[in-house]
Amino acid sequence: MRRYLDWIRDEALPLWADAGFDAGAGRFRERLDGAGRPEAVPHRSMVQARQIYVFAHAAQLGWFDGAALAETATASLIRDFCREEGDQASFAFSIHPDGRIASDVRDAYAHAFALFALAWVYRLNGDPGLLTLADKVIRFVDAQLTDPRHGGLFDALPVATRDKRQNPHMHLLEAYLFLEQAAPGRGYLERAGALVRLFADRMLRDTVLPEYFAQDWSPLADTARSGIWEPGHHFEWVWLLDRYGRLSGETVEPWIGALDASAHAFGLTPDGLIVDEVDADGTVAKASHRIWPHTEAIKAAMARNDPAFAGRMAGVLMAHFLDRPFAGGWIDQIGPDRAPLVDYVPASSLYHLFLAAAEASPLGNRDA
Structure with a gap:
């Protein structure tokens, strides 16, 4: 574990603060x-938002002087992506460079x-305007992204599909x-x-959390997708439910x-790698291995x-x-043969890598 923590602090954070940041x-x-x-995509x-979180939290832990980066990127996130209309605020999915x-x-x-990023930057600097903005975003989620009939979130606006996924609910819980x-x-x-009650009442199927549901939370008609679950998300929910239980006092064990x-x-291979997808009968549906499930396993292990x-x-x-x-x-x-399946390094994974390190470190203060 020490090697992993040292790598986060000494290699990953400096790289993504330099080559991974467009100062202009x-x-x-x-x-x-x-x-x-950098690739022009x-x-x-x-x-x-994920990178803002990383550098805000790193600054609070004293792992990296990332406060200015987090605050600068928050300002540009609001400037370039955010639209406020009345008492609601929302963010565009993507912008060009x-x-x-x-x-x-x-x-x-x-x-x-x-919302997750706004929470962490508020912890960093105490700016009340960040909470005001967070509450405007929540009002947008309630009014525009929430299914008024069956509950839960649609994936996006405009609504392209009324099928549901567990994933955005999991991260909204985190936020x-x-x-x-x-x-x-x-x-x-x-x-x-x-959201925890929605998880318990509509998502969990015995000991398995499917990834996909019909609009009314029944199984999908597409049987090839209806039973798919991801071990990495199981581990992520373990960590989130543990945190919720400690905050609320409710029994989640x-x-x-x-x-x-x-x-x-x-979900695990004999040599300890985590597979990407499993089917309802327990057979491996996708035998490749993403980086993030292993970080979620670290967080779950620390919670337990x-x-x-x-x-x-690690x-x-x-x-x-x-x-x-x-x-x-x-x-x-x-892949299953351990050969790389991508030829670039996505910034999105640093959130997973850093948060796992923070949870595993004695300095991470998991109850903070």
Whole structure:
């Protein structure tokens, strides 16, 4: 684990603060190529929000002097992506490197991360305007992205599909939990509780959390997708439910135990890698390996007081993904043969890598 933590602080954070930041535009790069150079591709608001979180939290931990980067990128996120209309605020999905809108879609997943970033920058500087903006974003999510009949979130506005996914709900829960920790008593914990009840009542199927649902939360008619679940998301929910339980005092252990057990039973290869997808019958549906499930396994292990498993996952990350193709970079996905499946380094993964390190570090203060 020490090697992993040192790599985050000494290699990853400096790289992404330098080559990974466009000082002229005041925003983070979307990705770097195999030689560590920025690629001219659309920049997603979700990635900006994730990187803002990383450098705000790193500054609070004393791992990296990232406060100015986080605040500068927050200003550009609001300037370039945000639209305020009345008492609501929303964010475009992506912009071109020159600042023009690339996609004006309002994506539920991206709004969850905008809230997450606002929570962390508020913890950094105490600017009340950030909470005002967060509450405007929440009003947009309630009014424009929430299904008034069956509950839960549509993926995006305009609504292209009325099918549901668990993923944006998971990250909205994460945002509400950290807003509650940043500014308790403003109703964020109650909103988190409503999402946990939705998880328990409509999403969880015995010991498995499917990825996809019909609009009314019934199984999809498409049987090839209806039973798919991701071990990485099981681990992520373990961590989130544990955090919710500690904040609310509610009993969550039965759900945590079920999700953790099925991820361990069906999601790991003999050499410790986590597969991307599993089907309802427990067979592997996608045998490739993304980087982020291993970070979520670290977080889940720390929540369940299993530092040995967290250490093994850190070792897997170092052995198969990290510090390549250049120092401070990573391979985002490998195949069953362990060969890389992508030829660039996406900034989006730093959020996963950093948060796992913070949870595993004694300095991370998981209850803060």
